[in-house]
Amino acid sequence: MYFNLASECYFVRGNESSVIYNLLTGEAMHLDQAETAVMQRIHEGKECEQNGFVAELAGGGWGFFSENRYFIDKLRPYTNYMLLRPDLNPPELNVVFLQLTDKCGSSHEFCRKMFCTPCRTGTGDAHELSLDHCREIIRHLSESGAKNIILTGGDLTSYEMLEAVVGHVISNGIRCSILVNSEGDFTKPLPHTVPIMAYICNADKADELILAMSGQKNVTMICPNTLGAEIRNKIKQFNFSISSINVHNPAITAQNLKPCHMDDFFNKKDHNACLNGRMFIDAQGNLVPCFQDPDTPIGNVMKDDFPTLYRKLITNYWKRKECRPKCAACEWFYACPVCMYMNPETVCSVHATSSL
Secondary structure: EEEEOOOOOOEEOOOOEEEEEEOOOOOOOEOOOOHHHHHHHOOOOOOOOOHHHHHHHHOOEEEEEEEOOEEEEEEOOOHHHHHHHHHHHOOOEEEEEEEOOOOOOOOHHHHHHOOOOOOOOOOOOOOOOOOOHHHHHHHHHHHHHOEEEEEEOHHHOOOEEEEEEHHHHHOOOOOEEEEEEOOOOOOOOOOOOOOOEEEOOOOHHHHHHHHHHHHOOOEEEEEEOOOOOHHHHHHHHOOEEEEOOOOOOOOHHHHHHHOOOOHHHHHHOOOOOOOOOOEEEEOEEEOOOOOOOEEEEEEEOOOOOOOHHHHHHHHHOOOOOOOOHHHHOOHHHHHHOOOOOOOOHHHHHOOOOOOO
């Protein structure tokens, strides 16, 4: 008998063990070394016994037995023709983080101790984009098909022209959100026309930030993973949405492996999943790969040719797939939250683990 994995199920082999990903359900099944050897023979088109874990796979809808060999066309987001014509599947600029100011009450040292925060404090003298510069940048982004712009800081409440920039983003047909943090001056009014993300970067000022957001309509509280249960319970009393981020000692464990659906799988297969579709522009107009990497700008959007910078971002970062040896040899790669600014040798403790 032959066993055929379902079209939505992908077999991914690591050094010794392997994982089968179901791209419709997001489930993943881990196979030990012996099971991997059996599945490898199946993958090569060889016959197998109709028992053991293979029978369990068939019973669970992961595949089926047949007396003859069949070609199973795999589920994927593109056709073979589209692979030959990449222009039919152009990159999408899903979200732009536009830093209007890097001025903030928190110190640069405090900010840099955190991993991948949604706002950044600048070094040296404070910088901010002028309204004219914002209009020019937003024009470029609109022409490039940007879908969402998140206006961020520094302390965004210190930026005097925030309302005007929000209006200009909306008038260009781009969805707009603003991101404030707990260092803000909330005696100043905030725009009521766009969603607000409120980042609790300083737990000592959490109560003040929660109270300031209580009069807003569409609020998501961004909570560090270290934030205490008492503060989280206060947030829930206001029916705010909550988004948790790991800003302290990011680690990769079996517990934070993620469900992997089709878009997740192919995004990691074909791109740098963390950076793909994202653009970061700082308060000096520098296009940077990520706010986690502010010191290696690709160029300056106010001085350099924007289409050229955009192409460099796509080629050098979006299409720069994760290829570090430990990741390339790991069967859990497609469910893993690793990014290029983590060192998997020091932060990853995932070994052969149970299925998701």
